Amino acid sequence: MSEPDPAKARWMAIQAVRWTGLGLFILGLLIYAKKIDLPIEAGWALMAVGLLDALFMPGMLARKWKTPV
Numbered sequence: 001m002s003e004p005d006p007a008k009a010r011w012m013a014i015q016a017v018r019w020t021g022l023g024l025f026i027l028g029l030l031i032y033a034k035k036i037d038l039p040i041e042a043g044w045a046l047m048a049v050g051l052l053d054a055l056f057m058p059g060m061l062a063r064k065w066k067t068p069v
Contacts, residue, residue, distance in 0.1 A: 031043030
């Protein structure tokens with residue numbers, strides 16, 4: 001049996017980071033809109049972390065895992 005492709009596992013990890021960031025952003029948005037009873041500051045914090053997580057972390061992971069030439 002052949003070894004699993006590490007690129008597929010890395011791709012799945014990057015997608016998981018993106019979706020987690022999006023989920024955090026949406027949760028923060030719901031808190032900000034008062035659909036969830038938590039302080040608005042918590043909503044702002046979750047939106048900021050989610051946005052950074054969804055936009056910047058996948059690129060950072062891809063750069064870290066880039067195959068050296």
